[in-house]
Amino acid sequence: MIWTIVITALVSVLAVVLAMNFATPEKKLERKIEHRYSVADPQFRRELGVMLGPGIVAGNKVTDLQNGHEIFPAMLAAVASAQKTITFETYIYWSGEVGQKMADALSERARAGVKVNVMLDWAGSIKMENALLEQMETAGVVVHRYRPLHWYNLGRLNNRTHRKLLVIDGRIGFTGGVGIADQWSGQAQDPDHWRDMHFRIEGPVVAQIQAAFNDNWIKTTGEVLNGADYFPPLQPAGTTDAHLFISSPAGGSESMHLMYLMCIAAAEHSIDLEASYFVPDTLITKALLAARQRGVRIRIVVPGEHIDSATVRIASKREWGELLLGGVEIYEYKPTMLHNKLLIVDGEMVSVGSTNFDIRSFRLNDEASLNIYDRDFATRMTQIFEQDLKPTKRYTHEMWQKRPLKEKFAEKVLIPIKSQL
Numbered sequence: 119m120i121w122t123i124v125i126t127a128l129v130s131v132l133a134v135v136l137a138m139n140f141a142t143p144e145k146k147l148e149r150k151i152e153h154r155y156s157v158a159d160p161q162f163r164r165e166l167g168v169m170l171g172p173g174i175v176a177g178n179k180v181t182d183l184q185n186g187h188e189i190f191p192a193m194l195a196a197v198a199s200a201q202k203t204i205t206f207e208t209y210i211y212w213s214g215e216v217g218q219k220m221a222d223a224l225s226e227r228a229r230a231g232v233k234v235n236v237m238l239d240w241a242g243s244i245k246m247e248n249a250l251l252e253q254m255e256t257a258g259v260v261v262h263r264y265r266p267l268h269w270y271n272l273g274r275l276n277n278r279t280h281r282k283l284l285v286i287d288g289r290i291g292f293t294g295g296v297g298i299a300d301q302w303s304g305q306a307q308d309p310d311h312w313r314d315m316h317f318r319i320e321g322p323v324v325a326q327i328q329a330a331f332n333d334n335w336i337k338t339t340g341e342v343l344n345g346a347d348y349f350p351p352l353q354p355a356g357t358t359d360a361h362l363f364i365s366s367p368a369g370g371s372e373s374m375h376l377m378y379l380m381c382i383a384a385a386e387h388s389i390d391l392e393a394s395y396f397v398p399d400t401l402i403t404k405a406l407l408a409a410r411q412r413g414v415r416i417r418i419v420v421p422g423e424h425i426d427s428a429t430v431r432i433a434s435k436r437e438w439g440e441l442l443l444g445g446v447e448i449y450e451y452k453p454t455m456l457h458n459k460l461l462i463v464d465g466e467m468v469s470v471g472s473t474n475f476d477i478r479s480f481r482l483n484d485e486a487s488l489n490i491y492d493r494d495f496a497t498r499m500t501q502i503f504e505q506d507l508k509p510t511k512r513y514t515h516e517m518w519q520k521r522p523l524k525e526k527f528a529e530k531v532l533i534p535i536k537s538q539l
């Protein structure tokens with residue numbers, strides 16, 4: 119009898135703990151956002167500047183870096199130039215040549231007396247050998263794993279940090295899609311080398327990137343990294359308006375979901391989206407279709423056969439029928455895995471960062487995105503978008519209707535876990 123009670127109690131506790139991974143207490147966005155103004159309207163900035171967290175700041179310079187052959191040299195050079203502090207938070211950190219180079223660069227600076235603080239997601243860095251960690255720690259790098267597997271973390275194991283942030287001396291920042299692994303090296307020349315973008319940032323918005331790093335550093339260590347070595351006075355470095363904002367289920371925020379919904383609602387001419395993982399929810403789908411009805415041209419580039427998650431591809435396709443019928447253009451990238459996260463609205467504003475266009479990024483992960491309000495920058499990113507569009511195949515509604523029965527069956531099987539993708 120006593121064992122029945124004990125086992126029942128244990129099973130109940132386990133069920134509650136597991137349920138905590140799939141549920142959050144707050145109400146989520148569920149109503150359509152009306153089209154009230156365009157992204158060029160000052161009202162758009164006025165609202166995004168306060169709704170998403172940090173206000174929009176002027177005087178920034180944002181430089182795009184295309185693929186690993188531009189991204190890693192720029193990041194490594196910035197690390198090598200550090201004099202006082204380096205803060206680095208990432209989701210994927212795997213062993214390999216890229217991981218080794220980054221560990222070497224961070225270790226070298228730590229040995230030179232630079233304060234180096236690194237936050238690695240526990241799940242994202244599970245394929246990292248201990249030797250790399252030991253190398254960094256021996257050199258004096260302070261490394262923490264975000265939400266490691268412990269009994270007290272079981273209820274939040276599903277909430278990872280997906281942020282990709284690097285700040286050098288509080289003055290140079292990086293964010294974008296890149297992970298620290300060999301898949302991201304090279305020039306997207308074949309399926310073993312992925313297509314991705316990252317961004318080098320200077321100017322006042324870098325302080326917001328540092329604040330974003332502090333968010334999870336504080337949560338994990340109880341320590342704040344402040345003072346002028348982390349937050350120096352920042353002079354204008356360019357002419358771009360931008361803000362970097364975060365979202366986290368821990369904060370109850372729906373900033374990312376809100377940002378996409380507000381951008382889609384504001385669009386009047388065009389929405390260009392590159393999404394490595396595209397699993398829109400009902401609200402997003404409705405918003406895209408409403409934009410189409412206003413005459414907005416919507417082009418979406420997603421991975422084709424080269425994708426590291428067949429599950430996401432299958433779950434994604436289920437949503438395409440309604441979008442294709444509504445006139446949304448969907449293109450599959452052919453050469454390799456497309457890992458970009460890029461949104462351009464009306465050739466006016468751009469959003470980049472760690473956030474995928476899926477429910478996991480909108481609701482389960484800690485994310486950080488950079489919104490850039492600069493027509494010239496949007497023009498540059500539209501050129502990049504057009505280049506990425508060339509090696510794609512357009513996916514039509516007819517193709518969707520004729521997709522194999524086994525795909526349709528798999529889509530249905532995946533419905534219950536859609537919110538986890």
Ligand SMILES: O=P(O)(O)OC[C@H](O)CO
Nearest residue numbers: 209210295297394426474
């Ligand atoms: O979650 P992301 O967008 O950083 O992508 C990571 C890849 O899925 C790793 O396989």
